Amino acid sequence: MVIQLSPAGAVRAAALALLLAAAPSFAATPAVPVRALDALPSWREGPVKRAILTYVERVSRPGSADYVPAAERIATFDNDGTLWPENPLPFQMLYALDTLRERVKQEPTLRDDPMVQAALGGDLARLLEGPRHEGLLRVLALTHAGMTTEEFRASVQRWLATARHPRYGRPYDQLAYQPMLELLRHLRANGFRTFIVSGGGADFLRVWSERVYGIPPEQVVGSTALTRFELRDGEPVLVKTTNHLFVDDKAGKPVGIHAFIGRRPIAAFGNSDGDLQMLQFTTMANSRPSFGLLVHHTDARREYAYDAHPTSSGKLVEALQQAPKRGWVVVDMAKDWAVLFPKP
Amino acid sequence: MVIQLSPAGAVRAAALALLLAAAPSFAATPAVPVRALDALPSWREGPVKRAILTYVERVSRPGSADYVPAAERIATFDNDGTLWPENPLPFQMLYALDTLRERVKQEPTLRDDPMVQAALGGDLARLLEGPRHEGLLRVLALTHAGMTTEEFRASVQRWLATARHPRYGRPYDQLAYQPMLELLRHLRANGFRTFIVSGGGADFLRVWSERVYGIPPEQVVGSTALTRFELRDGEPVLVKTTNHLFVDDKAGKPVGIHAFIGRRPIAAFGNSDGDLQMLQFTTMANSRPSFGLLVHHTDARREYAYDAHPTSSGKLVEALQQAPKRGWVVVDMAKDWAVLFPKP
Numbered sequence: 001m002v003i004q005l006s007p008a009g010a011v012r013a014a015a016l017a018l019l020l021a022a023a024p025s026f027a028a029t030p031a032v033p034v035r036a037l038d039a040l041p042s043w044r045e046g047p048v049k050r051a052i053l054t055y056v057e058r059v060s061r062p063g064s065a066d067y068v069p070a071a072e073r074i075a076t077f078d079n080d081g082t083l084w085p086e087n088p089l090p091f092q093m094l095y096a097l098d099t100l101r102e103r104v105k106q107e108p109t110l111r112d113d114p115m116v117q118a119a120l121g122g123d124l125a126r127l128l129e130g131p132r133h134e135g136l137l138r139v140l141a142l143t144h145a146g147m148t149t150e151e152f153r154a155s156v157q158r159w160l161a162t163a164r165h166p167r168y169g170r171p172y173d174q175l176a177y178q179p180m181l182e183l184l185r186h187l188r189a190n191g192f193r194t195f196i197v198s199g200g201g202a203d204f205l206r207v208w209s210e211r212v213y214g215i216p217p218e219q220v221v222g223s224t225a226l227t228r229f230e231l232r233d234g235e236p237v238l239v240k241t242t243n244h245l246f247v248d249d250k251a252g253k254p255v256g257i258h259a260f261i262g263r264r265p266i267a268a269f270g271n272s273d274g275d276l277q278m279l280q281f282t283t284m285a286n287s288r289p290s291f292g293l294l295v296h297h298t299d300a301r302r303e304y305a306y307d308a309h310p311t312s313s314g315k316l317v318e319a320l321q322q323a324p325k326r327g328w329v330v331v332d333m334a335k336d337w338a339v340l341f342p343k344p
Numbered sequence: 345m346v347i348q349l350s351p352a353g354a355v356r357a358a359a360l361a362l363l364l365a366a367a368p369s370f371a372a373t374p375a376v377p378v379r380a381l382d383a384l385p386s387w388r389e390g391p392v393k394r395a396i397l398t399y400v401e402r403v404s405r406p407g408s409a410d411y412v413p414a415a416e417r418i419a420t421f422d423n424d425g426t427l428w429p430e431n432p433l434p435f436q437m438l439y440a441l442d443t444l445r446e447r448v449k450q451e452p453t454l455r456d457d458p459m460v461q462a463a464l465g466g467d468l469a470r471l472l473e474g475p476r477h478e479g480l481l482r483v484l485a486l487t488h489a490g491m492t493t494e495e496f497r498a499s500v501q502r503w504l505a506t507a508r509h510p511r512y513g514r515p516y517d518q519l520a521y522q523p524m525l526e527l528l529r530h531l532r533a534n535g536f537r538t539f540i541v542s543g544g545g546a547d548f549l550r551v552w553s554e555r556v557y558g559i560p561p562e563q564v565v566g567s568t569a570l571t572r573f574e575l576r577d578g579e580p581v582l583v584k585t586t587n588h589l590f591v592d593d594k595a596g597k598p599v600g601i602h603a604f605i606g607r608r609p610i611a612a613f614g615n616s617d618g619d620l621q622m623l624q625f626t627t628m629a630n631s632r633p634s635f636g637l638l639v640h641h642t643d644a645r646r647e648y649a650y651d652a653h654p655t656s657s658g659k660l661v662e663a664l665q666q667a668p669k670r671g672w673v674v675v676d677m678a679k680d681w682a683v684l685f686p687k688p
Contacts, residue, residue, distance in 0.1 A: 071560060149602060193562075206606045216415060217606030218537075218562075224603050229595040229621055235629040236621075238602050244588065251573040258493060258582050259568050260604060262550045262561030277573055277580075285579040 039186040042179040042339040049336065051329045052183065055291045059266065060190040066289040070191040074265040076221075076257060076278060077184070079198035079205060081271040081314040082295050083213060084176045085165075087304045089124070089312045091172045092200050095159050096143040103142060115139060141242045148237040149203060149227060156207040173212050174344065179337045180295075183269075184213055192267070195219045197257055199249035199274055203240065221260040223248045249274045254281035264288075271295040272314040279319065283326055292328035294319055299334040383530040386523040386683040393680065395673045396527065399635045403610065404534040410633040414535040418609040420565075420601060420622060421528070423542035423549060425615040425658040426639050427557060428520045429509075431648045433468070433656045435516045436544050439503050440487040447486060459483060485586045492581040493547060493571060500551040514688065517556050523681045524639075527613075528557055536611070539563045541601055543593035543618055547584065565604040567592045593618045598625035608632075615639040616658040623663065627670055636672035638663055643678040 043049040059068040080086035089097075100119055104110045111117065115135040118126035127135035144152070160173050168175060184194050196205055196215055202222030209215045225245045227238035248256040254277050257265065268275070268282035271294055279292040296316065297306050307316040323330050331337070387393040403412040424430035433441075444463055448454045455461065459479040462470035471479030488496070504517050512519060528538050540549055540559055546566030553559045569589045571582035592600040598621050601609065612619070612626035615638055623636040640660065641650050651660040667674050675681070 071554075074562075202603070202606065210415075218418075218604070220606060226590070227599050227602050229598045229625065231624065231628070236598065236625045238598060244590065246570070246588065254573045254580065254582060255571050258571055259546070260562070262546065262564060280575065281573065281580045284575070 039189065040179065040182045042182055042337060044336055044338050046336060048329055048331055052186075052291075052293070055267070055289070056186060056190050056192075059289055060192075068266055068288050072263065072266060072288060073187075073190075073192040074195065074261060074263055075187050075192045075267040075269070076195045076197040076253075076261075076265045076282065077180075077268075078270040078272070078275045078278070079196050079200055079222075081297065082269055082275070083180050083196070084172070085303060086314050087306075087310075087312055088166060090200065092204050093124075093312075094163070094172075095156065095204070096139055098159060098163055099143040099155065100139060110142070113138070116142070137242065144201060144203075145225070145240045145242045148239055150237070152203055152240055153207050156204060160208060168341070170341075170344065173208050175341055176212050177295075177337070178339045178342050180269075181213070181342065184215070187267070188214065193219065195221060195257075195261060195265070197221045197248065197253050197268075197278060199223055199247065199252075202248075221248060221256045251277045253278035257281065265290075267291040267293075269293045269295070270319070271297065272310075272316045273318050274314070276319040276322070279326070279328060280322075283328065292323075292326060293331065294323060294328055295331045296320065296333060298332050299337075299340070301334070302340050303333060305334075383533065384523065384526045386526055386681060388680055388682050390680060392673055392675055396530075396635075396637070399611070399633070400530060400534050400536075403633055404536075412610055412632050416607065416610060416632060417531075417534075417536040418539065418605060418607055419531050419536045419611040419613070420539045420541040420597075420605075420609045420626065421524075421612075422614040422616070422619045422622070423540050423544055423566075425641065426613055426619070427524050427540070428516070429647060430658050431650075431654075431656055432510060434544065436548050437468075437656075438507070438516075439500065439548070440483055442503060442507055443487045443499065444483060454486070457482070460486070481586065488545060488547075489569070489584045489586045492583055494581070496547055496584055497551050500548060504552060512685070514685075517552050518688065519685055520556050521681070522683045522686050524613075525557070525686065528559070531611070532558065537563065539565060539601075539605060539609070541565045541592065541597050541612075541622060543567055543591065543596075546592075565592060565600045595621045597622035601625065609634075611635040611637075613637045613639070614663070615641065616654075616660045617662050618658070620663040620666070623670070623672060624666075627672065636667075636670060637675065638667060638672055639675045640664065640677060642676050643681075643684075645678070646684050647677060649678075 040049055040052065058064055058066040059073065061067065077083055080090045084091065097119060100116065104116065104120065115127065115138040118135055119139045127133065127139060129135060160171055163172060164170060165172055165175060187194055194215055196209060196219065198205060200222050202220050202224050205220045205222050206217040209220050210217065223246060225241055226243045227240055230237050230239060253275065257278065264286060265282045266286065266288045267290065268279050270279060283290040283292040294316065297304050299305060304311065306314065307320060320330065384393055384396065402408055402410040403417065405411065421427055424434045428435065441463060444460065448460065448464065459471065459482040462479055463483045471477065471483060473479060504515055507516060508514060509516055509519060531538055538559055540553060540563065542549060544566050546564050546568050549564045549566050550561040553564050554561065567590060569585055570587045571584055574581050574583060597619065601622065608630060609626045610630065610632045611634065612623050614623060627634040627636040638660065641648050643649060648655065650658065651664060664674065
């Protein structure tokens with residue numbers, strides 16, 4: 001059903017897809033079906049791309065037997081490893097380590113803290129020791145609490161403007177996967193609302209999710225802790241704390257989806273066993289036609305290759321085993337993605 | 345600037361306003377300005393109605409000096425006492441008591457529980473004793489936990505279909521204030537997104553908020569507790585618990601707004617000191633033109649009259665004192681609202 005295009009045609013189609021995504025009312029005009037323009041030019045032709053396009057068309061075309069009303073077209077995306085890389089470490093962890101280094105320059109006594117020493121020495125195993133990962137929590141408390149939400153936002157913005165990924169030499173927010181950016185746009189052009197459902201911190205994601213993914217703050221579900229409301233010289237502020245921590249990962253993902261969205265998604269996208277329950281919640285015994293997809297990192301040449309033995313987070317074993325039984329689509333990154341990152 | 349209409353004209357205008365609200369693309373056509381049709385027919389002419397219409401026009405008309413981009417046009421509404429009554433008790437409490445009565449019929453030994461006795465005997469003061477209101481929590485645990493989210497939803501739907509308000513003899517979901525329904529529609533017709541920010545339970549509100557207020561589940565911020573994800577015979581379910589309770593009231597309201605919406609509202613609507621911090625957060629030192637409104641229950645004849653001495657919840661003392669200083673608009677229900685409830 002997808003029209004094959006010459007390379008020049010593909011560029012034009014991509015430009016058109018972009019335009020359409022920016023003008024959803026035009027995209028909705030039945031005379032110009034989005035799929036005919038190749039909405040996913042960075043995806044190679046094959047069963048994975050076909051499965052995505054077919055599913056989106058099935059649930060969004062008026063008159064389709066599997067039509068789903070737009071209000072219920074909720075798609076949820078994991079972030080680390082699904083929308084951008086999670087190596088050599090999840091980027092928020094790199095932010096925490098960079099920020100901690102700065103903190104220690106201001107407050108040298110922090111070096112006496114064994115967990116700060118472990119973090120600065122790169123001993124991440126030490127930080128993850130114990131059932132509650134006390135070391136990691138200590139680093140998060142030092143870098144993600146005690147400041148106002150506005151101060152935190154400014155700090156993340158400064159970091160994004162200056163830090164560079166060690167392998168790609170680019171700002172982290174220029175490493176969103178181009179195929180996934182196209183998929184997000186294609187879903188939205190077909191009446192879906194796209195949500196992030198990430199183990200990462202909601203406050204961290206919300207600083208840049210709208211600019212990078214087109215996902216507004218109110219559609220970001222992430223790990224959260226409570227803030228504290230204060231009036232400071234007539235100005236209301238929210239101070240970040242580590243109280244009442246909610247970790248939006250594994251079985252916490254459907255819990256977070258229910259708490260924040262209050263509806264069951266019909267499509268879910270992940271890359272690790274941390275996304276297993278989100279995919280189960282989305283696709284098992286759902287009265288609506290549903291879609292589950294896993295990004296399998298198979299591309300050591302252009303990115304990273306891992307599943308059972310990840311270098312950082314993102315183990316993919318059980319979800320991969322369940323994929324055939326549950327009908328989840330598995331992306332072979334090396335094979336299915338023609339392009340990984342947007343042009344600089 | 346508002347065209348005065350004859351009573352017959354007002355009815356036609358109301359019908360038109362409804363039509364416009366249902367067809368936002370038509371409402372956005374500049375040739376037919378919404379305000380010219382009297383978008384708020386149930387509000388009596390006067391400074392309150394004028395303040396609302398002027399504010400909405402200021403921030404939403406392209407070219408206005410105070411124009412706010414649509415993405416930031418976030419309006420938050422308290423529920424109990426603001427969108428529907430909170431007497432003789434908040435309606436969710438009446439649901440809990442009705443449900444408890446049913447539960448006790450099935451499990452008579454529950455009568456031995458002193459808190460169940462207090463609840464069934466109407467001794468609400470007893471339930472609220474202690475800093476953590478253990479009695480109330482016990483009643484909530486019995487009526488709002490231990491079942492799946494779908495079972496809870498079905499139970500609330502059954503209750504709404506059968507229970508009647510003791511004074512008005514109507515189903516509770518037919519007691520939304522007509523002037524506030526018009527206000528919600530008017531805001532949405534002008535590019536606002538409307539959110540509930542309530543001390544009530546999000547799961548309770550989400551059952552009917554879309555049908556009654558046009559507010560979808562993902563725009564409901566309320567008190568929440570975590571659910572527990574389970575697979576039961578291949579079906580994913582979420583079991584309601586009372587763990588990790590977050591009370592979205594008083595200083596919890598800006599905290600909830602930040603956690604769930606992640607943006608500062610530009611307009612907030614409440615009726616009690618439980619909404620004080622939400623109005624402060626919305627209107628104080630906001631770089632955007634903002635709007636705060638309090639519904640003052642002054643109408644013993646048609647509804648209830650209370651502020652410092654409420655019969656149930658909803659004390660209004662400090663917020664009312666701060667209103668002139670902060671520029672918040674105060675609705676005098678008896679004077680400003682021509683109609684209270686939708687026609688049956």
